Amino acid sequence: MTLAARLAPRLPARPVNVATDLLYPRFEPELARLxxxxxxxxxxxxxxxxxxxxxxxxxRRADRVVTVEPVPHLARRLRATSPPNVEVLQAAATDHHGTATLWLPHGGRGDRGVSSLVRREVHRSAVDVSCLALDELQLRGLTLVKVDVDGSEAAVLRGAEETLRRERPALFVELEQRIQPVGPVLSYLSALGYTGWVRPARRWLPLASFDLAGHQARTAHVAEHGLLRRSLAPHRRYVNSVLFLPSGGRPGSG
Incomplete structure (x- = not known):
């Protein structure tokens, strides 16, 4: 377990939020480019x-934010500390309604941010959680969907297909070859008329000109570092998220 994951549950919510908000845009620089x-x-x-x-x-940007978080204590914490325009749903987003098995890492709490509906070696325990498809929410005026689900990205997107076709939002999706092959998601979104972009340094690049799987293979050791270590050494990038825009769109052109 990383240092940040050990400390966060023991600290009051406000300082954790402040520290997270300060560090995370260094860990994931795309957040600073919303x-x-x-x-x-x-x-x-x-x-x-x-x-x-x-x-x-x-x-700060949207009139309404819908946050979907399956880990019970994290969902409760988000409800208690989020701004008034945020609605928190304690559930796992997937391609069906009902219940699902959420796999948790050592310690059984989910504070590391690697809980998933897809089991892998890091997981040690499980809990049943409610699940939903984003299409059920009948969202309108949708501008962005950010997806960080450690392996079940394809199911989340399938469960949102009707919404994506209707609303055409930007998508920011975490994709890691070491967890699940990225090809099926790329093909699925291409068929829906989306084009990928990445930001490995100071500018956005078309995903078509960036070897995402090769980059991740070369920098996989960085992925094992925790939030603090990666935030304090941001020059060691491990690009694991892709921005998808409706074909013809470019980051920063809106």
């Missing part, structure tokens, strides 16, 4: 809210 792909107003969705760095930043 203006490039998330217009003001409308509704934004944060699938996999964790301690809320994306939720709180989105709440």
């Amino acid at each position: 203006a490039d792909f998330c217009p003001r107003g409308g509704t934004a969705v944060d699938v996999g809210g964790w301690y809320g760095p994306w939720t709180r930043r989105l709440a």
